[in-house]
Amino acid sequence: MTSLSASDVSTIVHLADHMREMRLRAQAMKASFETGQRGFFTPTEDDQVVQLWVSYHMARAALLETLHSIRTTAGKASEENAAEFSLAYAAALILIDAARTLRDLYSDDLLVRRKLNESNSMYGIEQGSFDMIQLSLTNPVNAIGVRQADQFYTDHAELFSRLAGEDAKVASVVSLIDRLRDRVSIGPTRYLKARAKELRHDARDRIVTQSFGRAVYAIQEWGSRLVSSFSIKPGHIARLPDHVVSAMSNLLKPGDVFVTRKDAAVTNYFLPGFWPHAAMYVGSDSVVESLKDGVRVRTMDSPLGNDAVALIRPSLETGLIDRAILRAHSHVGKPYDFDFDFTRADRMVCTEVVYRSYEGLGGVKFELKKRAGRQTLSAEDLLELAVADRFFRPIAVYCARHGDMLLTGNAASNVLNQTVAALRNNL
Template identity: 25%
Template sequence: MIKTTLLLISFFLSAAAFANNPLKQQINKDIEQYQSLVEQSFTYRTETLRVYRYIKKNLEDGIPLSGSDIETLNNGMQQHLALRKSFYRIIFYYKYLLDDENPSVDEETRLKGIMLSLSAALVLYDNYLLSISIFEEDTQLRRYLNAKHDGYKIESSQLTMVTREYNSLDNRNKIRQAIEYFKTQWPEQSESFKKRSGNAYLYTLINQSESYNSTLNFSPLYIINRHFKFFTGVSSDTLSGLGNDSINLFSLLFGNSVGSIQTRNGLLYNRESIEKDIHKQLKAGDILLEKTPFRLTDKLIPGYWGHVAIWTGSREELEALGIWNHPVVKRYHDRIKSSQHVIEALRSGVELNPLAHFLNIDDMAILRKNDFKDSDRAKTIIRALRQIGKAYDFNFDIETNDRIVCSELIYVSYTSTQWPTNATLGRHTISPAHVAEKAGKNMPFQVVSLYLNGKEIKKNISHQFQSLNGASED
């Protein structure tokens, strides 16, 4: 997955200087690929926390690193270095725009390129706070991660090198320069520029970065102190000072650093009466669409809707469909009986979640297949359940079999529906907007329920739903 993405990023960034397309078009293409890197980075942070907690507990209990632990550490370091390399390509490719005064580059394009470079740098700084600083506290893990490993193509002292880059005053000064440019130029732009999906995505990524809001505001004395602690720790192999402040920062910042960056809770969140009403309306096999404008990931998804899932139905419904004891369904008996009925593809993979978990959203629509025979409904649910456990598809390619995104879940479950797709960069993709296109008047799906801005829409719901998709009924 990462290797494929690296090749794509490398191709687009290296080819940019020779392409006939204007710089503006090149930036837009790079943002599309960049989103995949950011998503991978968010997932990597979450996995790093899980691995750290597991290994740290074992070490504290006197359990040595197992062969599996060593492989996990090597794979994790290899992935981090590969991601870091891709982010650096983006940072260095566009940072020249800060100093370049070529009049042929308009200010909007210049700002967008600088924002792309700046956001990539901030993601790296946030990655350090989460995925590197916590390992520096442990002498054994730090030594291991600094060791050379030819089998994984890992050079010696890589952890030390990453820490030096994080502590670099030159790097921080350059980023501060980019931040000042961003702060000065962004307010001067038109509202149409600010609302474009790529621009809004970069703005949110920058603005919600913990490094943008806190770390980079530390004084030079703080950085000098970090340098002192770091080099003292390296020489004596005790990084207690640096480790303590790192782990505190890590604990403090973790909530926003795993990637589910949001500025508030959804308008449907924790509203029991609405949850009960929605639960009553749902039927096995229904499709759930949602919108979360307060989350980073919603900024770059085309169309109105940002996520889609499938409702399994209750035990009673599955028994009525004759599939409760189907081998695939039996795997999830306990979860279904505990009200985990939403099948969805998240960064952590395809999983079953309760409705309450899903409803941290502002808007929601329930879609139901017209003339849906019970036999077809049963097959659809089984196909959806078969996807549980698959990894998230960061390349958004419907033709991959081992990875999947939310809208691909619908694509492979409702096999009798001819879903629209887009051909992008040599692969076919489907988005929640494509799913929404199939609902409404004279469409294979009907809109059963619609909630907008936290409120249920009770009149002309089909018309209002289609208007969100840029279409209206006759």
């Protein structure tokens, strides 16, 4: 029997908490809106809706990534991989519960529904995404898949109870499943009514089908189709070429910042720019990095497991860089922030590790930019500082579309200038 990863379990538990917080915020927003009387959103209300929707998409993408990873490593449900099944089933229940919450709150609110169906090119959210998610929620194949998973869990109740008694990680997952099963349960009559309602919305609004390559809300029979069309490059494994890894290793200094891209990562769709991610090199072949499982010290396999990478260096003396590294380590163990809320420091996105490590040292001052209703710092904002020689400077860049070698000096700056210009034009 395979033991669950503590990282995967903490990610699922954190995402469940995040979705529960999101539900409370969505309920509070609905209660406070007076749009029915005036027929439009105020700018503040508009920001609140967009921020909630982007946050939901980010959390949903993280859950889908977890499902995809478990399916790839564990395969079909069986007693031998019951622990992995429990984790995937919990992720599926969180997804369903969150989607139903949004449906129950906003399905009949035409103004909010129209807003959630708007496209957002910066975050890769397609037009009609709310209706597509709701249609997928009532898709008969998906419903059967969830029913089969529920039956497997019921048929093996004694096994899951025993596993929970033997492993605290499994116990936390089983507790989460038991809490969500009642919320997600739906009878045949209610299902048929919900399906018919979504089909009426679909016909009325002429919603387009989701394009290949976007993460879709499809919880299927375990081992066959837990997630469909998950990646734009199915089977692709991101990894820098060996000669690039070797060349970059010779350039690295503690305090450097990696800005990276995985071509096939579903989360690329919900982060602005070509370069969506950042990690801070802290020496000893390790980085402090925030991913969906939170802020952790990771090996170099993490930043090197990408398709493109840029390296920038702070323009600070060694003593200040050492202080920044100590600051970075102080955030290890904090959860990921799917809300991108830079006003709180108890949870962090990837760029916030860099922000809170360097802000105020040697005059470093980051200018936060408003996106989706939040003041944020994107990975490409860091690159923009570097190409402008403000607080950071470019060291190297590798991007296959610009050649097969690691570029340094002016060549690296030219490539970064092109991507920063693309981001600026999208704002």
